[in-house]
Amino acid sequence: MKGQTAIITGSARGIGRTTAEEFAKRGVNVVIVDIDESIAKESAEEIKEQFGVASLGVKADVSKPEDVKVLFEEAVKKFEKVEILVNNAGITRDNLLIRMKDEEWDAVLNINLKGAFLCSREAVKVMSKIKYGRIINIASVVAFIGNAGQVNYSASKAGLVAMTKTIAKEYASRGITVNAVAPGFIQTAMTDKLPDKVKEEMLRMIPLSRFGTTQDVANAIIFLALPESGYITGQVIHVNGGMYM
Numbered sequence: 001m002k003g004q005t006a007i008i009t010g011s012a013r014g015i016g017r018t019t020a021e022e023f024a025k026r027g028v029n030v031v032i033v034d035i036d037e038s039i040a041k042e043s044a045e046e047i048k049e050q051f052g053v054a055s056l057g058v059k060a061d062v063s064k065p066e067d068v069k070v071l072f073e074e075a076v077k078k079f080e081k082v083e084i085l086v087n088n089a090g091i092t093r094d095n096l097l098i099r100m101k102d103e104e105w106d107a108v109l110n111i112n113l114k115g116a117f118l119c120s121r122e123a124v125k126v127m128s129k130i131k132y133g134r135i136i137n138i139a140s141v142v143a144f145i146g147n148a149g150q151v152n153y154s155a156s157k158a159g160l161v162a163m164t165k166t167i168a169k170e171y172a173s174r175g176i177t178v179n180a181v182a183p184g185f186i187q188t189a190m191t192d193k194l195p196d197k198v199k200e201e202m203l204r205m206i207p208l209s210r211f212g213t214t215q216d217v218a219n220a221i222i223f224l225a226l227p228e229s230g231y232i233t234g235q236v237i238h239v240n241g242g243m244y245m
C-alpha cells in the first residue's frame with residue numbers, strides 16, 4: 001500500500017483516527033476528514049509528524065454534496081490519485097420509534113447512508129481512471145440484529161450493507177472492490193455515552209468477554225484495503241467478539 005492515498009471520513013477521532021494512523025504506519029498518505037476545519041488540519045499535521053507520510057486535513061460534512069465534491073478535488077489536487085476510501089463518519093441519535101423525531105431520522109440517514117453514497121460516487125470516478133480501488137464501509141452489528149432505540153441507526157447501517165454489495169457489482173470490472181466492516185461494541189466516544197446498565201447488558205452478549213477496541217476494527221479495514229485482498233468484494237467482516245455469528 002506504500003505510496004497510495006486513503007481518504008478516511010470522520011477520522012479526527014475514534015475508529016477513523018486509529019485507521020488513519022494504521023494506514024500512515026504503512027506509508028499510505030492520508031486525508032483526514034472532519035466537520036471541524038481546525039480539528040481536521042491539526043489531526044492531519046499530527047499524523048504527518050508522527051509517521052512521516054504526506055497528509056491533508058479537509059473540512060467536509062459528508063452529507064453535503066458540495067463539501068464531498070471539494071474534498072475529492074482537494075485530495076486529487078494534492079495526491080493525483082485516491083486508491084482507498086473508508087466511509088467511517090457516523091452518528092447516533094437514539095430514541096424509541098414512537099418518540100423518534102423526523103430530524104433524528106434525517107440526521108442519521110443523511111450522514112451514515114447518504115454520506116457514504118456521496119463519497120463513493122466521487123470515489124468511483126477517480127478510481128475508475130486508474131482501474132483500481134478499495135472502498136470500505138463501516139456498518140454495524142445492529143444492521144444484522146437490530147437494537148431497540150436505534151431504528152434510524154440500524155436502518156442506515158443495513159442500507160450501507162446493501163449499498164456495499166450493489167456498488168461492488170457495478171464496479172468490479174473497474175478493479176474496485178467494495179466491502180464493509182461491521183463492528184460490535186467498540187470503546188469510543190460514541191459508546192462512552194451509553195448508560196452503565198446498557199454496557200453491562202452488552203458485555204453479557206459478547207463471548208470474548210470484552211468490548212472491542214478501535215485497533216480491532218482498524219485491523220480488519222487494513223486487511224480489506226490491501227492489494228492482496230483484491231479477490232474479496234461485496235463482503236462484510238464482523239468484528240464483534242462473537243456477539244453475532
Ligand code: NAP
Pocket residue numbers: 009010011012013014015016033034035036060061062063087088089090091111115138139140141182183184185186187188189190191
Ligand atoms: P466517533 O468517535 O463518534 O467518531 C465519528 C467521527 O465522525 C467523528 O470524528 C465525527 O466528527 C465524524 N463525523 C460526524 N458527522 C460527520 C459528518 N457529517 N461529516 C464528517 N464527519 C463526521 O465514532 P466511532 O465510534 O469511532 O464510529 C466510527 C464509525 O463506526 C461510525 O460509522 C459508527 O457508526 C461505526 N460503529 C461504531 C461502533 C462503536 O461501538 N463505537 C459500533 C459499530 C459501528 P466530530 O468529532 O466533529 O463530531
